[in-house]
Structure formats: C-alpha cells, structure tokens
Amino acid sequence: MAEGYVIGVDLGGTKLLAGAVGADLSVIHRTNRLVYGLSQDELVQMIADAMEEIRVAIGAPIEAIGFGIPCTFDSRTGMAVQAVNVPLKDIAFADVMTERLGIPVVVDNDANCHTVCESRLGxxxxxxxxxxxxxxxxxxxxxxxxxxxxxxxxxxxxxxxxxxxxxxxxxxxxxxxxxxxxxxxxxxxxxxxxxxxxxxxxxxxxxxxxxxxxxxxxxxxxxxxxxxxxxxxxxxxxxxxxxxxxxxxxxxxxxxxxxxxxxxxxxxxxxxxxxxxxxxxxxxxxxxxxxxxxxxxxRFGPEAGMIGAGLLARDMLDGIVTGAIEARPPT
Incomplete structure (x- = not known):
C-alpha cells in the first residue's frame, strides 16, 4: 500500500465530511462543512477550500484524493450526471478537481465508498x-x-x-x-x-x-x-x-x-x-x-464513506483498477 497521506471525502445531501488518511488508515484531521443552498460552482469551490484546509493543517504532501459523491456517473465520458440531493449535474468532477488541486483524484458514488469500507474493514x-x-x-x-x-x-x-x-x-x-x-x-x-x-x-x-x-x-x-x-x-x-x-x-x-x-x-x-x-x-x-x-x-458509521474514499485513493496509487473514475494532473 502506498505510503503518505491521502484525503477521503464523503459528500452527502446535507454535509461534507473529509479527512486525511494515513497509510495505517488512521484519520488525523477532519473537516465537516454544510452544503445547504449552494450552487454547483459554489459547491465545487467549497470542496476545493476544504481540501486546501486539510492540506495546510497536516503540513505534509497529499498524494491523492478520493471523493464519494451522491451522483450517477457515465464512465464513457467520466461525467457525474445527476445528483438527487446536491447541486451537481453533468460535471466532469474528477477532471475539475484535479485541475483545481493539482493532485490525482478518484471519484465514485458515495455509497460505493461506504461499501468499500464496510466490506474490507467493517x-x-x-x-x-x-x-x-x-x-x-x-x-x-x-x-x-x-x-x-x-x-x-x-x-x-x-x-x-x-x-x-x-x-x-x-x-x-x-x-x-x-x-x-x-x-x-x-x-x-x-x-x-x-x-x-x-x-x-x-x-x-x-x-x-x-x-x-x-x-x-x-x-x-x-x-x-x-x-x-x-x-x-x-x-x-x-x-x-x-x-x-x-x-x-x-x-x-x-x-x-x-x-x-x-x-x-x-x-x-x-x-x-x-x-x-x-x-x-x-x-x-x-x-x-x-x-x-x-x-x-x-461498523464505521458516518465515517465509512470518508474512509472508503481514502481506500480508493490508495488503490489508485497502487495501480489497482477498481472501476471508479480517475483523473491525474498532466505531467
């Protein structure tokens, strides 16, 4: 498993929970933000700000970020197509976040991330x-x-x-x-x-x-x-x-x-x-x-999605193909 830190993000209909996940799967810094009343652009900016907060707080490089978001996807285009309870529609979410943050990103449905966590660890x-x-x-x-x-x-x-x-x-x-x-x-x-x-x-x-x-x-x-x-x-x-x-x-x-x-x-x-x-x-x-x-x-309660997203980020770094949507900054 890749060393260093990744960030796991669980975006729900009410709030965002994110944390820096170490190689031992410990979470050393969490941020919790409400998502009420935001437009898509405002939500994307809030997510980018939350990632920067974690990066500054831990004072160490972040190797990748895993996002669990409540969307349907189209793997043919890499688009997050529709969300029922958050303002995300027809957005190439992984590409957008990679471009903003300059870090490899993997994105999956939030409940898939919960399932990864509970089936591997829970x-x-x-x-x-x-x-x-x-x-x-x-x-x-x-x-x-x-x-x-x-x-x-x-x-x-x-x-x-x-x-x-x-x-x-x-x-x-x-x-x-x-x-x-x-x-x-x-x-x-x-x-x-x-x-x-x-x-x-x-x-x-x-x-x-x-x-x-x-x-x-x-x-x-x-x-x-x-x-x-x-x-x-x-x-x-x-x-x-x-x-x-x-x-x-x-x-x-x-x-x-x-x-x-x-x-x-x-x-x-x-x-x-x-x-x-x-x-x-x-x-x-x-x-x-x-x-x-x-x-x-x-077993992991409300943190399952965050930890599962972090596990997918580590899979990406380790070259494991999971079927989630990946994006990397240009070299």
Missing part, C-alpha cells in the same frame, strides 16, 4: 456478496457482488434508494422524477416528516415539549428522545424501520446477499430501526435467502 469483512443502504438526507445504495463493487454497465447503477416500494406513492425528493421510492419513506428526511406528523397529533410528549422549547426537529433529536423512551419518536422510527424492511426484502430476494449493511446518520437509532426492518424482511422475503442473511449496522 461489519461485512470477509463477505463476497453485500448490499448496503446509507440512510441520510436520501438513501444511497452500494453492491458488492462476488467480491467486486458493482456499478452497472456505465456506472449508473446500484441506486437502490430509488427502487419503487409504493407504485402510487408520494413524489420522491430533490431531482428524482419518480414516485414511491424507498428514499421517500425510509430516509432521514422521511423520518423527520413522519415525526412531524405524529407530534402534531400528539404534542404532549418529550418530543412536543422539545419543539415548544425551540429545538429543531431533526433526526438526531428524534433518535435521542426515542432512546429515552418517547413514544412518538419511537413510533416514527419504527414506521421508517418497517418501510426499510420492505426495501431490504427486495434486496434479499434479488441479490441473496450474505450481509445487508445499513449506514448513514439514521443508523444512530440502532435496533429501534433495525428490529422492525428485520421483522418485515422475515415476514416478506423468500427462503432460503431470508434465513441466512445478516442485517447489520455499519
């Missing part, structure tokens, strides 16, 4: 067939099939958050043109919506009191109060968990994975989320797949 280590869902602002999907990340024919695949679970369901969010996507009923955004509706019907609980005191209704607040026993918060998480279970049922029936990994910020709810998801999966999935699959929380 809860799915040793498994050859893994499905992964990251639950945050939206839902990302990653696939490891027969030991290799599966991206589809031209790197536009594995968007499992946009499988339809309700044919005539609510419109999906952001730039998705679909209705009834898993993302619309089981993401962090869906959790906040569900809790908002529930607390309006029953405001006389800890969650209602917290909102009356001026606290913002967020996933972390819902999880905090659910863990403390608030029935409205617990009910909202259970509703999301059962919807998630329908999505997991589809993954088990289609891919017969050894492990289904659930990551992203919403997994902070732990078994409050996973127990109802497993229950639905066991009710609705086919044998033998449902009897042998493990449904687990990501």
């Amino acid at each position: 809860i799915a280590q040793g498994a050859t067939d893994v499905t992964l869902l990251t639950l945050g602002t939206g839902i990302g999907g990653g696939l490891l099939l027969r030991g290799e990340i599966y991206r589809g024919w031209i790197n536009g695949g594995a968007e499992m958050g946009h499988m339809v679970v309700e044919m005539n369901g609510r419109p999906c969010q952001g730039n998705c043109p679909n209705w009834g996507c898993l993302e619309s009923v089981a993401s962090g955004s869906a959790l906040v919506r569900e809790a908002s509706l529930a607390v309006a019907r029953r405001p006389d609980t800890a969650l209602g009191q917290a909102l009356e005191e001026g606290r913002e209704l967020t996933g972390p607040l819902i999880t905090e109060l659910a863990t403390g026993g608030d029935p409205v918060a617990r009910g909202a998480i259970e509703t999301i968990g059962r919807a998630l279970g329908v999505g997991i049922t589809n993954l088990v029936n289609i891919f017969n994975p050894q492990v289904v990994v659930i990551g992203g910020g919403v997994i902070a709810a732990g078994e409050l989320l996973l127990a109802p998801a497993r229950e639905v999966m066991m009710e609705r999935a086919l044998a033998p797949g449902k009897d042998v699959v493990r449904v687990e929380a990501a």
Whole structure:
C-alpha cells in the first residue's frame, strides 16, 4: 500500500465530511462543512477550500484524493450526471478537481465508498456478496457482488434508494422524477416528516415539549428522545424501520446477499430501526435467502464513506483498477 497521506471525502445531501488518511488508515484531521443552498460552482469551490484546509493543517504532501459523491456517473465520458440531493449535474468532477488541486483524484458514488469500507474493514469483512443502504438526507445504495463493487454497465447503477416500494406513492425528493421510492419513506428526511406528523397529533410528549422549547426537529433529536423512551419518536422510527424492511426484502430476494449493511446518520437509532426492518424482511422475503442473511449496522458509521474514499485513493496509487473514475494532473 502506498505510503503518505491521502484525503477521503464523503459528500452527502446535507454535509461534507473529509479527512486525511494515513497509510495505517488512521484519520488525523477532519473537516465537516454544510452544503445547504449552494450552487454547483459554489459547491465545487467549497470542496476545493476544504481540501486546501486539510492540506495546510497536516503540513505534509497529499498524494491523492478520493471523493464519494451522491451522483450517477457515465464512465464513457467520466461525467457525474445527476445528483438527487446536491447541486451537481453533468460535471466532469474528477477532471475539475484535479485541475483545481493539482493532485490525482478518484471519484465514485458515495455509497460505493461506504461499501468499500464496510466490506474490507467493517461489519461485512470477509463477505463476497453485500448490499448496503446509507440512510441520510436520501438513501444511497452500494453492491458488492462476488467480491467486486458493482456499478452497472456505465456506472449508473446500484441506486437502490430509488427502487419503487409504493407504485402510487408520494413524489420522491430533490431531482428524482419518480414516485414511491424507498428514499421517500425510509430516509432521514422521511423520518423527520413522519415525526412531524405524529407530534402534531400528539404534542404532549418529550418530543412536543422539545419543539415548544425551540429545538429543531431533526433526526438526531428524534433518535435521542426515542432512546429515552418517547413514544412518538419511537413510533416514527419504527414506521421508517418497517418501510426499510420492505426495501431490504427486495434486496434479499434479488441479490441473496450474505450481509445487508445499513449506514448513514439514521443508523444512530440502532435496533429501534433495525428490529422492525428485520421483522418485515422475515415476514416478506423468500427462503432460503431470508434465513441466512445478516442485517447489520455499519461498523464505521458516518465515517465509512470518508474512509472508503481514502481506500480508493490508495488503490489508485497502487495501480489497482477498481472501476471508479480517475483523473491525474498532466505531467
């Protein structure tokens, strides 16, 4: 494995998390920035500024940068084609960042980076067939099939958050043109919506009191109060968990994975989320797949995407072909 530092970047619908990753895979400097309300040009500039902050902070050369971004790609052109929850569209992202930073860049879907981390180092280590869902602002999907990340024919695949679970369901969010996507009923955004509706019907609980005191209704607040026993918060998480279970049922029936990994910020709810998801999966999935699959929380939690992106950067330096999109500065 290449020595020296790389940077791993995980760009989500709400925030950017990046860190300098050493040869021992330790993270020595992190930066966390919000991405609300930015144009594409502003987002690209913010990312470049964050990379420069890390480079200055560690005071050592950066050999490569790995980016996980929530986009579909076209490997024929190297373009990041569409993002549902961030302002990126039809941009040669790897080329743009290499030109701005003068450093080799590799870019992949953010959930693929999560999958790289969890399959090599995390809860799915040793498994050859893994499905992964990251639950945050939206839902990302990653696939490891027969030991290799599966991206589809031209790197536009594995968007499992946009499988339809309700044919005539609510419109999906952001730039998705679909209705009834898993993302619309089981993401962090869906959790906040569900809790908002529930607390309006029953405001006389800890969650209602917290909102009356001026606290913002967020996933972390819902999880905090659910863990403390608030029935409205617990009910909202259970509703999301059962919807998630329908999505997991589809993954088990289609891919017969050894492990289904659930990551992203919403997994902070732990078994409050996973127990109802497993229950639905066991009710609705086919044998033998449902009897042998493990449904687990990501071991690296919200840092899995960042570390996985760093691993892809090291792969690039080591000459390992992964199928992610690479760009190098001209020599």
